[in-house]
Amino acid sequence: MLQDVEWLKSITTLPILLKGIVTAEDARKAVEAGAAGVIVSNHGARQLDYAPATISVLEEVVKAVGGAVPVLVDGGIRRGTDVFKALALGARAVMVGRPVFYGLAARGEAGARHVIEMLNAELELAMALCGCRSVGEVTRAHVVTEGDRIRALL
Ligand SMILES: Cc1cc2nc3c(=O)[nH]c(=O)nc-3n(C[C@H](O)[C@H](O)[C@H](O)COP(=O)(O)O)c2cc1C
Numbered sequence: 162m163l164q165d166v167e168w169l170k171s172i173t174t175l176p177i178l179l180k181g182i183v184t185a186e187d188a189r190k191a192v193e194a195g196a197a198g199v200i201v202s203n204h205g206a207r208q209l210d211y212a213p214a215t216i217s218v219l220e221e222v223v224k225a226v227g228g229a230v231p232v233l234v235d236g237g238i239r240r241g242t243d244v245f246k247a248l249a250l251g252a253r254a255v256m257v258g259r260p261v262f263y264g265l266a267a268r269g270e271a272g273a274r275h276v277i278e279m280l281n282a283e284l285e286l287a288m289a290l291c292g293c294r295s296v297g298e299v300t301r302a303h304v305v306t307e308g309d310r311i312r313a314l315l
Pocket residue numbers: 180202203204205207235236237238256257258259260
């Protein structure tokens with residue numbers, strides 16, 4: 162990993178974020194290798210059966226990174242409450258794959274935009290219902306977990 166990141170950094174000034182991180186060990190290696198951020202992802206769970214759901218490993222990665230670089234997450238983000246949960250567990254941001262493609266297929270550019278607007282509106286509603294005035298006010302105290310399941314938003 163170290164050599165790959167070094168090589169990438171030698172050919173671009175763009176920030177290098179490592180995608181596909183689902184363990185604390187890989188998260189620490191990514192930071193040591195000089196990644197500008199890590200993306201918790203199982204690539205949409207399209208490759209490997211039984212790959213962990215990204216929401217269930219997000220907190221472990223966030224803890225391992227310890228604030229050194231931003232942690233992003235994707236996979237299964239389908240509604241605003243999914244975004245809220247990810248933020249509460251320490252993600253700086255979420256990324257979205259298939260929902261935008263579905264919007265694109267249904268109504269072109271307007272459809273893709275509509276999907277993002279829906280996610281934003283749903284996130285704002287979830288934040289309001291949890292008493293959060295800004296994304297910065299969404300904290301770990303707003304989710305209850307049970308094992309690797311999110312049990313409630315508070
Ligand atoms: C058709 C398709 C092709 C993809 N190809 C790649 C790929 O080549 N490399 C990669 O890292 N992720 C790939 N992904 C995964 C996405 O980058 C992203 O991680 C995933 O779609 C996020 O999950 P979501 O679709 O549930 O939002 C692909 C996803 C889809 C649906």
